[in-house]
Amino acid sequence: MRIGELARRTGVSERALRYYEEQGLLTPLRRPSGYRVYGDADVAAVRRIRILLGAGLNTAQILEILPCIVDEDGWLTPDCxxxxxxxxxxxxxxxxxxxxxxxxxxxxxxxxxxxxxxx
Missing domain, CATH: 1.20.5 (Single alpha-helices involved in coiled-coils or other helix-helix interfaces)
Known part of the structure; x- marks a missing residue:
């Protein structure tokens, strides 16, 4: 899916999604044309990012801890x-x-x- 579809599915602006990419929180594939391509896993990743931002963490902290967060039935739990x-x-x-x-x-x-x- 392209960035507009991800924005619609997550309720997050395209601008915010680009920012998440700049911060290393999302790593979409790129087509030869330069268009970003996202998968269903990115929908879940954006959800986790939003929850962690809502918990008061900044993007640098989120980048550090995201690999240690497990999403179990909608609940985020630390795995490290x-x-x-x-x-x-x-x-x-x-x-x-x-x-x-x-x-x-x-x-x-x-x-x-x-x-x-x-x-």
Missing amino acids: PELTEALRQQRARIDEAIGELEATRANLDTIIGAERRGG
């Missing part, structure tokens, strides 16, 4: 022991960011409350 630890570290970074955002929100709530009391 070191991957589980890396994912735990990523989760810890997200937890820290959430904590910082909650503190920021609490500060704003205090300021908003002071504004109401003062005027």
Whole structure:
């Protein structure tokens, strides 16, 4: 299938698919004309990429861990022991960011409350 068909089947823009290729996440075959040719495996790969992006990983991280991800009945699971630890570290970074955002929100709530009391 060509890039337009892959975009339709995955709901991902052609631009994003080209970006995934630039990042090494997809490696379509090329016709002599230069057209990209994708297979059904690429549909599944795009699905995994989107899930991992949604989990807060960047494309460099995804490139590194993608070979260690197994898609079992729609659930992505790590297949390399070191991957589980890396994912735990990523989760810890997200937890820290959430904590910082909650503190920021609490500060704003205090300021908003002071504004109401003062005027």
